[in-house]
Amino acid sequence: MKPDKGQEQAARNTRTVSAERRDEPSRAVVLVPIQRTGVSDNPLRSSESKLAEAVGLAGAIDIEIVHSAICWLNNITPATLFGSGKVEELAGIVQSMEAELVIVDHALTPVQQRNLEKAWKAKVIDRTGLILEIFGQRASTREGVLQVQLAHLNYQKGRLVRSWTHLERQRGSTGFIGGPGETQIEADRRILQDKIVKLEKELEQVRRTRTLHRSKRKKVPHPVVALVGYTNAGKSTLFNTLTGATVRAKDMLFATLDPTLRRLTLPHGRMVILSDTVGFISDLPTHLVAAFRATLEEVLEADLILHVRDMSDPDNAAQAADVTRILHELGVRDEGEGSTKIIEVWNKIDLLPYETVESMEARREETTAVPVSATTGQGVEFLLETIELTLSGRLINRDITIGVNDMSQLNWLYEHAKVHSREDREDGSVALNLDITEHDMSDLQRRLAH
Numbered sequence: 001m002k003p004d005k006g007q008e009q010a011a012r013n014t015r016t017v018s019a020e021r022r023d024e025p026s027r028a029v030v031l032v033p034i035q036r037t038g039v040s041d042n043p044l045r046s047s048e049s050k051l052a053e054a055v056g057l058a059g060a061i062d063i064e065i066v067h068s069a070i071c072w073l074n075n076i077t078p079a080t081l082f083g084s085g086k087v088e089e090l091a092g093i094v095q096s097m098e099a100e101l102v103i104v105d106h107a108l109t110p111v112q113q114r115n116l117e118k119a120w121k122a123k124v125i126d127r128t129g130l131i132l133e134i135f136g137q138r139a140s141t142r143e144g145v146l147q148v149q150l151a152h153l154n155y156q157k158g159r160l161v162r163s164w165t166h167l168e169r170q171r172g173s174t175g176f177i178g179g180p181g182e183t184q185i186e187a188d189r190r191i192l193q194d195k196i197v198k199l200e201k202e203l204e205q206v207r208r209t210r211t212l213h214r215s216k217r218k219k220v221p222h223p224v225v226a227l228v229g230y231t232n233a234g235k236s237t238l239f240n241t242l243t244g245a246t247v248r249a250k251d252m253l254f255a256t257l258d259p260t261l262r263r264l265t266l267p268h269g270r271m272v273i274l275s276d277t278v279g280f281i282s283d284l285p286t287h288l289v290a291a292f293r294a295t296l297e298e299v300l301e302a303d304l305i306l307h308v309r310d311m312s313d314p315d316n317a318a319q320a321a322d323v324t325r326i327l328h329e330l331g332v333r334d335e336g337e338g339s340t341k342i343i344e345v346w347n348k349i350d351l352l353p354y355e356t357v358e359s360m361e362a363r364r365e366e367t368t369a370v371p372v373s374a375t376t377g378q379g380v381e382f383l384l385e386t387i388e389l390t391l392s393g394r395l396i397n398r399d400i401t402i403g404v405n406d407m408s409q410l411n412w413l414y415e416h417a418k419v420h421s422r423e424d425r426e427d428g429s430v431a432l433n434l435d436i437t438e439h440d441m442s443d444l445q446r447r448l449a450h
C-alpha cells in the first residue's frame with residue numbers, strides 16, 4: 001500500500017528537539033531513576049554524580065531545566081518504569097512546572113515512553129534519545145551528520161508506537177517521533193526503512209572517500225596517536241596544547257564528534273598524527289557505539305591510545321572503567337599479541353591539591369599514567385617524551401660505521417639521530433657516535449641491509 005500524503009508528512013516530522021527553533025527553550029524536568037535494591041549497573045558511581053551528569057547532559061541541548069531529581073525505585077514497573085504512585089506524583093511536578101519535556105536518564109521501552117507521555121502530558125525522552133539530540137547538534141562533517149541521522153532513525157523505528165497521538169494534535173506536530181496514528185505505524189516504518197537504506201548508501205560513499213584519504217596518508221607511515229576519554233575529560237584542550245592548534249575547546253559536552261587530525265612532532269623529531277575523537281559516556285547504547293564505529297576507526301587503527309581522564313572529577317574511576325569497556329566493545333585489545341598501547345593521561349591536575357599531584361608523580365614509574373594539566377601545560381613535556389618512548393623505544397647511544405656504499409643513509413641519520421662525533425676515514429667510510437631511538441636503530445639496520 002502506498003503511504004498517503006498525511007503519512008508521509010508524519011514521517012517527515014521526525015524532527016529533533018534541537019530542530020524545533022522556538023523563541024523560548026523548552027522547559028524540562030530531568031529525572032534519574034536509580035534502583036534501590038538490586039545491584040546498580042554501575043556501582044562505582046554515586047547517585048549525586050549521576051544526577052550531576054544527567055543535568056550536565058541535558059544542559060548540552062537548548063532547554064531550560066526547571067526541576068531535576070533522583071527517583072529511587074524499589075522495583076521496575078514494566079509499563080511505566082516508575083510505580084503508579086510515583087508516576088502520579090511526577091505528573092503533578094511536570095504540570096506545576098509547566099514542563100514540556102521530561103528527560104528520564106534511563107533506558108525506556110517504547111511502551112514505557114508512551115505511557116509516561118500520556119500520564120505526564122509531556123514529551124518524554126530517555127538517555128539514548130538525549131544523547132542522540134546532543135550528537136545531532138554537534139555533528140559537523142557530512143559523515144558525522146549522516147551517522148547521527150542514521151542512529152536517530154534506527155532509534156525511532158523501534159519506537160513507532162502511537163506515541164504522539166494527542167500531543168501531536170495539541171501542539172501541531174512538533175514531536176521528533178513521527179506516526180501520530182496507530183494505523184500509520186506500518187507505513188511510517190516503511191518510510192523510515194527507506195530513509196535508512198538511502199542514508200546507509202550515502203554513508204558508504206562518504207566512508208569510501210575517507211578510506212581513500214586514509215590509505216593515501218598511510219603512504220607516509222607516521223604513527224597514529226588517538227585521544228580518547230570520557231566526555232569533558234579535556235581531550236580537545238590537550239589536543240590544542242600538544243599541537244598548538246586553536247580548535248575549539250569549550251565547556252561543551254561532545255564538542256568533538258568527528259575526528260580531528262593534526263601532525264605533531266615529538267621531542268626527538270619523530271612525526272606522529274594526533275587524532276581527537278568523540279567523547280565517551282556511560283550507558284552508551286551498543287547500537288550508538290556501532291553507529292560511531294566508523295568515526296572511531298581512527299582509534300581502532302591507532303598505534304597508541306591516550307586515555308585522557310579528568311582526575312578532578314570524583315567519578316573519574318567509574319568514567320575510566322566505562323571508557324575501557326567501550327574500547328573493548330569497539331575491538332581495541334590492550335593485552336596480548338597485536339594489542340594497542342595505551343597511556344593514561346591524568347588531566348586537570350591544576351584543580352587538585354598539591355599533595356595529590358605529588359603522590360601521583362611519585363607513582364609515575366610504576367604506572368603508565370602521566371599527570372598533566374592541559375590548560376597550564378604542566379606535565380605536557382613529559383607526556384610527549386612518554387609518547388615517544390612508547391612508540392620509538394628508549395634512546396640508546398651507539399658507535400656506527402657507514403660504509404662507502406651506504407653514504408646515502410647519512411642524511412637520514414642526521415635527521416633521525418643526535419650525532420655526537422663524526423670521523424671521516426681514509427677508506428671513505430664514516431664513523432659516528434650518536435643517540436638514536438630503538439625504533440630508528442632497527443630501521444637503520446634494515447636500511448643498511450638493503
Ligand SMILES: Nc1nc2c(ncn2[C@@H]2O[C@H](COP(=O)(O)OP(=O)(O)OP(=O)(O)O)[C@@H](O)[C@H]2O)c(=O)[nH]1
Binds near residue numbers: 235253
Ligand atoms: N582546570 C582545567 N580545566 C581543563 C583542563 N583541560 C580541560 N579543561 C576544561 O574542561 C572542559 C572540557 O574540555 P574539552 O577539551 O572540551 O573536553 P573533551 O574531552 O574534548 O570533551 P568532549 O568533546 O565532550 O569529549 C573545558 O572547559 C576545558 O577548559 C585542565 O587541565 N585544567
